Amino acid sequence: MKGPMNNARAEMTGIFLGYFGLVPFIAGAVASLLLIDFNNFIINAFQIYSLAILSFMGGVHWGLALVEGPSLSTRLCLSVIPVIVGWFCVIVMPKDLALAVLGGAFIVQWLIDRSILASVSVPAWYLDMRPRLAYAVAGCHLFVVFRLISN
Numbered sequence: 001m002k003g004p005m006n007n008a009r010a011e012m013t014g015i016f017l018g019y020f021g022l023v024p025f026i027a028g029a030v031a032s033l034l035l036i037d038f039n040n041f042i043i044n045a046f047q048i049y050s051l052a053i054l055s056f057m058g059g060v061h062w063g064l065a066l067v068e069g070p071s072l073s074t075r076l077c078l079s080v081i082p083v084i085v086g087w088f089c090v091i092v093m094p095k096d097l098a099l100a101v102l103g104g105a106f107i108v109q110w111l112i113d114r115s116i117l118a119s120v121s122v123p124a125w126y127l128d129m130r131p132r133l134a135y136a137v138a139g140c141h142l143f144v145v146f147r148l149i150s151n
Contacts, residue, residue, distance in 0.1 A: 011125045018129050024049045025140035032147035043095055046144055050102045051086040053137070057109050058082030064120055078116075082109055096148040103141025110134035 028046035032038055062079035065072050085105055089098035110131055117127055 011123065014123070015125055015129060018126075018133055021053060022133065022136055022140075025137050029140040029143035032144045038147055038151075043099075043144070043148070047090050047095070047098060047102070050099070050137075050141070051083070051090055054086045054102060054105055054109065055083040057106070057113070060113070061116075064116075075116075078112065096145050099141050099145045099148065103138040103145070106134045106137045106141075 024046070028042060028049075031042050035042070058079045058081060060079070061075040065075035065079065082105060086102060089101045089105075092098075093101065113130065114127070117130070
């Protein structure tokens with residue numbers, strides 16, 4: 001069934017899932033502020049989720065490359081760079097620096113994506129939501145980073 005009702009449902013689902021995806025970030029930020037014993041489990045869970053979502057954001061370009069012909073090579077490269085950067089951060093860097101870079105990567109990803117996504121067939125609700133999510137995620141990273149460096 002195609003049509004306006006199906007589009008409205010997809011939009012509502014996409015918006016819900018986008019904002020629902022903030023829950024682990026917010027939980028990590030709140031835990032970093034409230035828990036006296038802020039342990040490695042919470043930090044590791046936050047980093048892993050951050051890496052997963054950053055990879056997901058890069059994957060948008062892989063999907064676009066499959067359906068949008070122009071700039072195919074560029075889009076394929078843009079799809080794997082976030083996961084490689086995130087992986088490098090988690091494996092090599094100290095946790096506070098890794099989380100700072102991961103948080104910044106969400107902003108950089110949005111700054112790269114906004115002009116690219118505006119030039120292809122992406123729903124307006126997605127373009128409206130993306131900067132809000134990027135800045136919220138980066139803010140959550142800042143809370144966790146500040147907690148780590150204040151110990």
